[in-house]
Amino acid sequence: xxxxxxxAQRLRWLKWVLLFLGVFALAVVELLLxxxxxxxxxxxxxxxxxxxxxxxxxxLTFREISHLQARLDQQLEESRHLARVQAALIQxxxxxxxxxxxxxxxxxxxxIILRALLYERAELVLVDPVGGEQWxxxxxxxxxxxxxxxxxxxxxxxxERLGSLYFVRRNGPPGDSEYSMLLSAANQxxxxxxxxxxxxxxxxxxxxxxxxxxxxxxRERSLExxxxxxRAALESPNFMALLQALADNLGVLLHSDSAFIFLWDDSRKxxxxxxxxxxxxxxxxxxxxxxxxxxxxxAALESGKxxxxxxxxxxxxxxPQIAAKLQSxxxxxxxxxxxxxxxxxxLLGHRGEHVFTADEVSxxxxxxxxxxxxxxxxxxxxxxxxxxNELDALQKANAVLLSTLDLENLLGQILDAAISAxxxxxxxxxxxxARDTGQLQVRAVQGxxxxxxxxxxxxxxxSYIARAVREHRPLxxxxxxxxxxxxxxxxxxxxxxxxxxxxxxxxxxxKSLGAISLDSYHKYAFSQAxxxxxxxxxxxxxxxxxxxxxxxxxxxQAITDTLTTLYNRRGFEELGRREVERALxxxxxxxxxxxxxxxxxxxxxxxxxxxxxxxxSGFAQxxxxxxxxxxxxxxxxxxxxxxxxxxxxxxxxxQVAERLRTLVSQVTFAASAVPVKIxxxxxxxxxxxxxxxxxxxxxxxxxxxxxxxxxxxxxxIV
Numbered sequence: 001x002x003x004x005x006x007x008a009q010r011l012r013w014l015k016w017v018l019l020f021l022g023v024f025a026l027a028v029v030e031l032l033l034x035x036x037x038x039x040x041x042x043x044x045x046x047x048x049x050x051x052x053x054x055x056x057x058x059x060l061t062f063r064e065i066s067h068l069q070a071r072l073d074q075q076l077e078e079s080r081h082l083a084r085v086q087a088a089l090i091q092x093x094x095x096x097x098x099x100x101x102x103x104x105x106x107x108x109x110x111x112i113i114l115r116a117l118l119y120e121r122a123e124l125v126l127v128d129p130v131g132g133e134q135w136x137x138x139x140x141x142x143x144x145x146x147x148x149x150x151x152x153x154x155x156x157x158x159x160e161r162l163g164s165l166y167f168v169r170r171n172g173p174p175g176d177s178e179y180s181m182l183l184s185a186a187n188q189x190x191x192x193x194x195x196x197x198x199x200x201x202x203x204x205x206x207x208x209x210x211x212x213x214x215x216x217x218x219r220e221r222s223l224e225x226x227x228x229x230x231r232a233a234l235e236s237p238n239f240m241a242l243l244q245a246l247a248d249n250l251g252v253l254l255h256s257d258s259a260f261i262f263l264w265d266d267s268r269k270x271x272x273x274x275x276x277x278x279x280x281x282x283x284x285x286x287x288x289x290x291x292x293x294x295x296x297x298x299a300a301l302e303s304g305k306x307x308x309x310x311x312x313x314x315x316x317x318x319x320p321q322i323a324a325k326l327q328s329x330x331x332x333x334x335x336x337x338x339x340x341x342x343x344x345x346x347l348l349g350h351r352g353e354h355v356f357t358a359d360e361v362s363x364x365x366x367x368x369x370x371x372x373x374x375x376x377x378x379x380x381x382x383x384x385x386x387x388x389n390e391l392d393a394l395q396k397a398n399a400v401l402l403s404t405l406d407l408e409n410l411l412g413q414i415l416d417a418a419i420s421a422x423x424x425x426x427x428x429x430x431x432x433x434a435r436d437t438g439q440l441q442v443r444a445v446q447g448x449x450x451x452x453x454x455x456x457x458x459x460x461x462x463s464y465i466a467r468a469v470r471e472h473r474p475l476x477x478x479x480x481x482x483x484x485x486x487x488x489x490x491x492x493x494x495x496x497x498x499x500x501x502x503x504x505x506x507x508x509x510x511k512s513l514g515a516i517s518l519d520s521y522h523k524y525a526f527s528q529a530x531x532x533x534x535x536x537x538x539x540x541x542x543x544x545x546x547x548x549x550x551x552x553x554x555x556x557q558a559i560t561d562t563l564t565t566l567y568n569r570r571g572f573e574e575l576g577r578r579e580v581e582r583a584l585x586x587x588x589x590x591x592x593x594x595x596x597x598x599x600x601x602x603x604x605x606x607x608x609x610x611x612x613x614x615x616x617s618g619f620a621q622x623x624x625x626x627x628x629x630x631x632x633x634x635x636x637x638x639x640x641x642x643x644x645x646x647x648x649x650x651x652x653x654x655q656v657a658e659r660l661r662t663l664v665s666q667v668t669f670a671a672s673a674v675p676v677k678i679x680x681x682x683x684x685x686x687x688x689x690x691x692x693x694x695x696x697x698x699x700x701x702x703x704x705x706x707x708x709x710x711x712x713x714x715x716x717i718v
Contacts, residue, residue, distance in 0.1 A: 007069060015062045022054045085181045088116030092185060096192035100199050102126065106137040109165070109189040113182070114139055119169045124155075126163040126193065134163075149173055153182055155190035162190050218363065242378050243275035246371045247346070251277035253367055254360060256348040258328055261336075261371075262297050263344040265524070271297035271345060272524070278349070279327055294322060297345045300333035306365050307333040308356040330354035332361065334368035338376035346371060383529075407548040408578070411444040414541045418516055419446055422533060424525045425518035427498065429453070431465055432506075432514035432545075434629070440466060440514065441629070447519075450494050451588060451647055468503040469512045474538075476531045477501040478524045499523045502531045504538035508546055516541065561635040563613055564620035572634030572642060576694045579632060579644050583687060591653030591686040593643040594701035595623070595660070598679045598713040600639035607674055615676050618669045626660055642698060650686040650718060657682040657716045665714060679714035681705055 026047055034043035092112045099105050106124045114122040123138040149169055155162040165186045167174075174182065243261050251259035258278030262271035271294060296317035300307050309315045309331045312323040323329065328349030336343040346368055356364075411430050419425045427447030431440040445453055462483075468475045478500050498519040506513040516538055520526065559571020567575065583590035597603075597619060604612040616639065623641065624633055632644040645653050661682055669676045683705030691697050708717040 007073070008066075011062060011066060011069065015058065019055055019058050022058065023051045026050045026054065082177060082181075085116050085178070088112050089181060089184055089188070093188050096188055099192060100196050102135075102193055102196050102200075103137070105189060105192045105196060106135075109185060110137055110139050113167070113185050119167050121166075121168040123166040124163065124189070125166070126155075127161070129160070129162075129197075151179070151182065153186040155186055155193065157190050157194040160194075162193050165189065215359075218359070239375075239378050239382050240274065242374065244277075246374060247275040247277040247281075250346055250348065250364075250367055250371065254332070254348050254364055256332075257351045258326070258349040260326065260347040260349070261344060262294070262347065264297065264301060264336075264342050266342065269298060274344070294318060296331065296333050296347070300335045300345045301337070301342050304335055304337060306335070306361050306368075308361060309333075310355055311353050327351065330356070332356050332364055334364050336368055336372040336375060338372040341372075341376055341379075343372055343375045343379070407545070407552045408443075410544060410548045412446075414544070415444045415446045415516065418518060418534060418537055418541075421537060422502075422518055422526070422530050424520055424527075424530060425502075426520050426525075427494075428516070428518045430514065430516050431469075433469065433512065440469060443514070448494050450492050451586075452492055453494070464501060464503055465515050465517050468505045468515050472505055472507055472510075472512055474505065474531055474535050475501070475503040476526060476528065477503070478526070481523075497521060500525045502526045502534050504531070504534040506538055506542040506545060508542050513542060513545060564617055564635050566620050566624070566641070567632065567634035569634065569636055572632065572636065572644075573694065575632055576634075576644050576698075579646055580687065580694045580697065583646065584692070588647055589649045589686065590697070591645045591648045591650055591684065592697045592701040593645065593653060593657050593660075594636070594683040594685075594698070594705040595641040595643065596681050596705055596709070597639040598681055598709075600678070603676060603678065607676065611672055611674055611676065614672060615669050615678065619664065619678070619680075622663065622667060623660060626663060627656070636698075642701070644697075648686075650684065653684050653686060654716060654718050657684050661714065661716055681708040681713045682716045683708055684716060684718045 030043040030047040030050070034040040092108060095108050095112075096105055099108065106126065110122045110124050113119075121138065123136065126135045128135070151167040151169070151174060153165045153167075155165055165182070167182065173179075243263075247259045247261045250256075250261075256278070258276065258280060260273060260277075260280075261275045263274045264271050294317075296307065296309070296315075299317055307317070309317065312318050312329055312331060313320055317333075318331070326347070326349055328347075329352055330350040332348040334346040334348070336346060346364075348364065411432075415428050415430045419428050428445070429442055429448070430444040432443045433439070434441050442453060464475050464477050464480070480499055480501055499521055500523050501517055501519045503515050503517045505515045516534060518526070518530075518534065556571070559567055559574060561568040579590060582588070597615075600612065600615075603615055616635075620633075620635065620641065623643070627633055627643060627645075630646055632646075634642055636642045645656060648656070661680055665677075665679045669678065683701045683703065685691065685697055685700035685704055687697060691700050704717040708715050711717065
């Protein structure tokens, strides 16, 4: 090995100093001798010989000193190397004593020995005692050159060989001391690896024991929860209560922060939140989701297996705003499937990121199977109960429909019975096709308070009711706001607020008499079962309506004036009393007009009674055309007529009377090609403090008519 630069430099300086001093001293001596005996050339020659001998002696001496110094430096370096290796072995032993990982032991052994011995390459190969597979860790240069020499030291503990330790070096094999140190390092590594394997086996056994204990406790807890699910299925008073109990048990079973149960609507291919557990348990009813807003529900049912989402923000199944609604970051979706029934999906949520283990997923799938069976059983019982309720409702409805032949009462009872039979219905209306105009008219309403609805004529052919009547088919409208033009009552606010409807046409012999419409403020409030029940109900109602209409025709003939086709006095009084009762019950205005043709006796005297009858008929027809369909017009006797105007104040009635008076005075009645001009007087009265019944109302209008006649006729008196 090389000497240190400082020692070599000092020897060189000492050598040159001694050479210089020796030669210089010889020169001084010979010079003094030459001066004394005056033989300079002899002394010069002697100086040269002496100097040469001196230089040779000095050079030989320093060469020996250099060789000696080199051997000392080599021994010193070897002792330092051995000390470094021993320190490395001590360091290796300390680190291996605390290491429990085989890979770490291999890395430490190779790196520390390679660094301490200054080898070119080191490699440690372990053999798996079970499978016989090898694991290799290497460090250093890939090739050590032509003079490389490899050393293999087996790693053994007792009779078991764990692997081998390879070293590559230049310039021959290691010495005995170095080999013994390598063997010591290999023994330390082998012992550490054996301890690590023993520790790993013990840790695995302990882990398996703990896992077995955890699994046992988990199974016990799962069985307890499954018992709770079964108990909830048996004891829950209704389906929604069952869903809430199931959500509670799922959240407790899987230690989630929240649990949600979405019911699947196969017709709309979407899920609706039905129950929740956790922080959103109380506010779940207020959470509304649009169809298709949670694709995770459909995806889980489509796959038929659990879907785990560690972080919703990176998932394509849910948008961030939906995750914010659910207050969850990680979700486990469990499909609820029983046989061929796709009932819904249970979502288990965690507020933070959560990696769902295989055990959690397996346990969740088992629980989902139990939940699905409980839901299927409850659905079957609910369906059976619903069918029984439907049959009971139809039976009661049939009894109601057969209890009366009065058309107005019947229509109201039909609507009441329909709403009672279908709990989701909040309001309803019944429409009939008018025989004279073909328009759909509101004949009965339930739940609506706006008075305009009662006098509404449905003219729009785009409305849902008109479509059902025109196409002779029932309609299930889950979201009425999709097409605002299809609303039932136009711009009436109450109608615009309706969000869903079911409509059944009233069909008889291929002809549509009208339709029944039931409405709700909530979207998707009605089901196909509700629509089927309404259709069944409408079939019975149609027969009852037709019977009532036939009865009404017979009755109408008894209360109709044959000359003018208006109500006669009897008919007017029967229907008029109903209008008065309705106005008083609902606190609505009602006015009456008493009409009398001026000097009608002269028409009969001049033109004859036949012409007079034609004038009366024409007069009645013109008045009917000017009045509304809801107004009641009748022939009171002779040339006197009376009209009731519902929803009309006194001033409005006066304006109607003035319009009629002006029209009659301007019209020429062509009776048998004879032009006849007439005028009329009108008395106007309204329900009020002093007028509380039909007789009083007609009497007040008749008194006003009398004053109009005494005032000169052809005028209106209020």
